[in-house]
Amino acid sequence: MNVLVYSGDGTSQASIIHTVNSLRSLLGDHYDVMKIDERGLLSEPWEESTSLIVIPGGRDLPYVRDLHGPVNERIKRYVHAGGRFFGICAGAYYGADRIVFEKGSPLxxxxxxxxxxxxxxxxxxxxxxxxxxxEGGARAVGITINKQLFCQDNLLFDETAVYFNGGGYFVDADKYPGTQILAWYKNQPGQIDADVPGDKAAMVLSQVGQGLAVLTGVHPEYDAAHLDPKNPDYGEPPNVVTRLIEKESERRLFLRSVLAMMGLKVKKLDSVRSVGAPPPEALGGVPALTPLYLASIHPSYTTRLEQILTTLANTDSQIQETNDTFHLVPSPQHRVPQHIPTIVEIEGEEGEDKVVKNIVLCPTEPPPANLTPEFDMNIFFRHLQHVRQFGSIQNPFSSDFTFGNSLLYGQVVTSTQTMLDKNFGLCQQLPNGFVCNATIQVSGRGRGRNSWISPPGCLQFSMVLRHPMQAAHASAVFVQYLAALAVVEGVCSVPGYEELPLRLKWPNDIYAESPLEHSSQAHLKNKVIKIGGVLVNSNFSGSEFLLVIGCGVNTTNPNPTTSINHLIRYHNKITGKSLDTFTQETLLAQILFKFEQLYRQFMGGNGRGFEQFEEMYYRRWLHSDALVTLTTTTPHKRVRIKGITMDYGLLRTVAVDEQGRDIAEEEYRLQPDGNSFDMLKGLISQKA
Known part of the structure; x- marks a missing residue:
């Protein structure tokens, strides 16, 4: 399930960063926390996969302009039907019936x-x-907590201090049925409406149909460790920042309790209590980035890459690229420098935390396992050699084999896809089949504008493919289909694993028929659940497409997430078999080898392109003869899915009459990147 944070025009980039990272630190074990703009809210089928939608601080008037009409209606229907809404500062003004802000001033x-x-x-x-x-209006304001509403959370404090900058209070909040006050502003000098008796409501919870909305005039999501105490707007120490840091542990506990009150699954209380002010290299409890280790299946490949990277680097051993800066470290025996991240806000773009990324070169052999405890590069290369040897009669060291020969691995990275795709100058110099993988991504990229933090146990990697533009029989659009097919076939083509219930959802998602047995999840039995996906980004480079293929697939994830190993254990239970589970290393090798096999056949195959995989693809996908509704037509059109075209990979559908019979003369063809396909809701809608 997802937590969506609105990131459209008017949102404060600093507020987005603090919101996303605080929610990831408290909810990231159970939810993907992603940013979404007004186009996504309008066109994506987000409701059924969303547990919370958040509108953070910023400016209310752009929200009025961009969310007016259909988007607001979708948000309201979602909440009234049982969803959750969290409005912070400007988001709280926007979520109220009426706003009065800075009356009598130019603002x-x-x-x-x-x-x-x-x-x-x-x-x-x-x-x-x-x-x-x-930050001229920023304060560390005291709030009094309505402890009787949080009694089961064992909050041991009655009040705390949180960041404030322009927020409002909720007038007469105690008079509205269905509304509860979660916290009040402490009565301090300088407040508006000083003649109004009683403390002013700083945070409220409202019952909205079957759903809940929490609105807050203060910022419980702001992490004081990432406010600059030297900013003159905060004054001389002890100032706003130093006062907030003193209350940081209480802030996290309070925010956790608010999220739990809304019915969200939060981190265990002990783990939250144990977290003090996070170190400067970790935002809001999100893990700090770790070094990237570069190694190859044969030292000669690393030597070649070292020469390329050294040519790109400046005299300080840094490669300054469009999106990232990389620092080259000659070997694992050399000291890895520390780089402090900074929050970068660029006009018209999303603010991000930026840090120089270290690439540790491993010229003679992969790094020892103690430097990469979550992924043993030696095991990966050995298994890659093994599957090449037994999957092909060719020499495993032959130059014909490409994918996985060189690997850039980091335990915690921003995004493997971004590091390759958004640094085009670097990517142009990398060899075909170069792979970047990670254990944790803190800014993973999905289709559209989605970004997320990866769950534990998810295999995630990106790879470089140079695809010739003149290959008319082998359109680049099919690469995403081949990559998704390689995940499924990479597992199910292994002897003994043929019957694992892995499936493909058009155009590039991997699903599993759920084997969940727990009573709390019995309603999911025999349903399909997404366990992976593929993203392909393309650029032109000379006479070829420079493709970056990103993939994430749940591999070793624990419950409640369904993963490939979960499927294997369940399959063993019901069949009496004893199939081995996969490791990150072995599954990556299987997928890369299978993709390379499929791609070679795709490019050869007597010029038949994807046609030679048509039967294999349909055997694995979920949609044969499925009935769906096209919402891109007026009126909406009921159609039956017939397959994909073999020229450009379009989804072929044909209209059906009221009795479900095909109307042959009415065929509709849909582009994979031009439409959003919600299989579970049975509709296809055009993306904005």
Whole structure:
């Protein structure tokens, strides 16, 4: 399930970063926390896979402009049907029935709002002096917690301090049925409406149909460890930042309790209590980036890569690329420098935490296992040699074999896909079949604009493929199909594993028929669950496509996530077999070898392209003769899926009448990157 954080125009980039990372640190064991903009909210079928939608701080008026109408209606239907909404600062103003902000000042904003999750008025700023794009109005404000609502969470404090910058309070919150006050502003000098008796509601929870909405005028998601105490807007120490750092542990516990109250699965209380202020290299509890180790199946390949990288580097041994800067470390015996991340905000783009990434060269052999405890590169290369030897009569050291010969591995990285695809100058110099993999990605990339933190046990990698443009019989669009097929066939072509229930969802997702046995998940039995996906990015380089193929597949994940090893254990149980489970190393080798086999056949095969895999593909996919609804037509059209075209990989559908009979003359062909296909809802909608 997903947690979606709105990242459209008007959102504060600093607020997005703090929101995403705090939620990942508290919810990341159970949810993918991803950013989404208004186009995604409008066109993607997000509702059934979403546990929480968040609108963070920023400016309310752009929200009004961009979310007006259909997007607001979808959000309201989602929450009323049992969803959850979290509005922070500007998101809280936007979630109220009415906003009154900085009345009588040049910044004044007044008016009604569409969502109306809080039935009253949100009025602010509680402490006047807000300045857009500045910390001039920032404060460490005290809040009093409504402890009786959190009694089972064992909060041992009645009040704490949290970041504030322009937020409002909820007028007459105690008078509205279905609304509970979670926290009040402590009555301190300088607040607006000082003559109003009682403390002002800082955070409320409202029952909205079958769902819940939490709106907060303060920022419980802000991590004080990543505010700059030297910023003159905060004043001389002890200042805003130092006061917040003193309360950091309480802030995390309070935010955890709020999320738990909303019915979300949160980290265990002991693990949250044990986390003090995180180190400067880790945002909000998200793990710090680790060195990248570069090694090859044969030292000569590493020598060649070292020459390429050294040519690209400056005198400080750094490769300064479009998206990232890489620092070359000559060997594992050399000291790996420490680089401090900074939050970079670029006008018109998303803010991100940036840090120089270390590439440790391993010129003679892969690094020892103690340097890469989650992925043994020696085991990977040995297994790759093994599958090449027994899967082909050719010499495993032959130059004909490409994929996986060189590997760049990091235990914790931003995104394997981004490091290759967004650094085009570097990627151009890398050999065909170069692979980058990781154990944890903190900014993983999916289709569209999705980004996420990877769950533990997920095999994730990206690889470079140079595909000739003149190969008319072998359109590059089929590469995504081949990569997804390679995941399934890489497992199911191994003797004994043929009956594992792995399936393909058009265009490039990997699904499994669920073997979940736990009573709490009995409703999922015999249903299909996504366990992986493929993303292909392309650039032009000379006479070829420079493709970066990204893949993530649940491999060793523990329950409740379904993984390939979970399927194997269940299969063993019901068949009496004793099939071995996969490791990250062995599965990666299987997939790379199978992809290389399929791709070679794709490029050869007497010019038949993907046609020679048609039967194999349909045997694995989920959609034969499935009935779905095209929402791109007016009126919507009921169609039957017939297959994919062998020229450009379009989805072939044919209209059906009221009795479900094919109307042969009405055929619709859909592009894989132009439509969003929600199989579980039985509809296809055009992407914005």
């Amino acid at each position: 004044e904003v007044q008016g009604s709002r569409d969502l109306r999750f809080y039935p009253g008025e949100c009025r602010g700023a509680v402490y006047p002096g807000f300045v857009y794009g500045s």
